[in-house]
Amino acid sequence: MDLFTFxxxxxxxxxxxxxxxxxxxxxAIRLIGMYQGLPMEGKTTTLTVGRKIGxxxxxxxxxxxxxxxxxxxxxxxxxxxxTDSYMLFRVDDCFCSGLPVKGKKVCDLEGAILEGALKxxxxxxxxxxxxxxxxxxxxxxxxxxxxxxxxxxx
Ligand SMILES: [Zn+2]
Numbered sequence: 001m002d003l004f005t006f007x008x009x010x011x012x013x014x015x016x017x018x019x020x021x022x023x024x025x026x027x028a029i030r031l032i033g034m035y036q037g038l039p040m041e042g043k044t045t046t047l048t049v050g051r052k053i054g055x056x057x058x059x060x061x062x063x064x065x066x067x068x069x070x071x072x073x074x075x076x077x078x079x080x081x082x083t084d085s086y087m088l089f090r091v092d093d094c095f096c097s098g099l100p101v102k103g104k105k106v107c108d109l110e111g112a113i114l115e116g117a118l119k120x121x122x123x124x125x126x127x128x129x130x131x132x133x134x135x136x137x138x139x140x141x142x143x144x145x146x147x148x149x150x151x152x153x154x
Pocket of ligand 1: 106107
């Protein structure tokens with residue numbers, strides 16, 4: 001079987017139910033299925049899954065990626081600060097917004113999506129994304145801190 005591409009995901013032929021699924025379903029897959037259902041709160045799996053999705057998202061610039069992130073209704077992400085070695089992203093209206101506060105950061109998949117996308121867009125495999133704030137942790141919004149190092153690959 002050929003591998004699926006992100007473009008394949010946009011081919012939808014549903015006559016009655018349309019092209020969207022409820023946020024409850026996305027949350028259930030993310031938090032009940034992955035976060036609670038997998039070993040170690042899904043940490044390694046989540047990273048693998050998120051990075052793979054991030055790399056597949058068709059965006060050539062950070063701005064295009066932020067547009068896609070919003071269009072996919074994961075959240076409204078903005079780039080707050082940037083230097084050569086650092087980026088700070090804020091997410092408003094994150095998919096998690098409104099869930100009960102549990103004192104934990106749970107939006108690691110979304111951070112891994114950001115990481116996969118940035119690695120491809122910036123042509124730098126030597127960067128990492130850290131979830132620095134999360135609504136579920138009691139913070140006012142979700143936030144990702146990116147550390148960029150000199151690219152050691154190619
Ligand atoms: Zn969140």
